[in-house]
Amino acid sequence: MTTQPEITQRDLRSRSREIMDAVEHGQSFTVTRDGHEIGELIPLRRRRRFVSRQDFATMSRHAPSIDAGSFRADQEVASTSETDSPYDR
Template identity: 60%
Template sequence: MSEEISQRDLRLRSREIMDAIERGESFTVTRDGRGIGELIPLRGRRRFVSRTEFTAAPRIAAVVDLERFRADQDATVDTGVEDPYAR
């Protein structure tokens, strides 16, 4: 659950609040007692994927109907070749 802070509090304590966000805390910013936004820490990029996660990926991937996919491509892509300089 995130802590509620007023817009004014954010303005007056911005450094302290940003430090808290950097530590992983979240805040809901309010104006006139109404929530207007959230301040949340960014997720860090993962650089390493374990072998277990890598081998499990195809099992949880969406199933693609190749015939339907190809039909969608054919319906969308213009396969005609035109000379752009022809008049």
């Protein structure tokens, strides 16, 4: 396991732009104050909006097969139970 670089609270304050640019590019940091670890700066995981056809095929290769009849039956149950009014009982 790789350890993340430590930065002091003072470093964070004085070099914030440089540090935040590094976080934006995937770098993580452990923030310290008075020699004690107080937090971590980690990049946010970004969700991809577009998945290429090749990536989809690769991800789907090991997906379980779906029984169409069972799927339709599950959808029917879900759709009828969601439209039932709780006040009609």
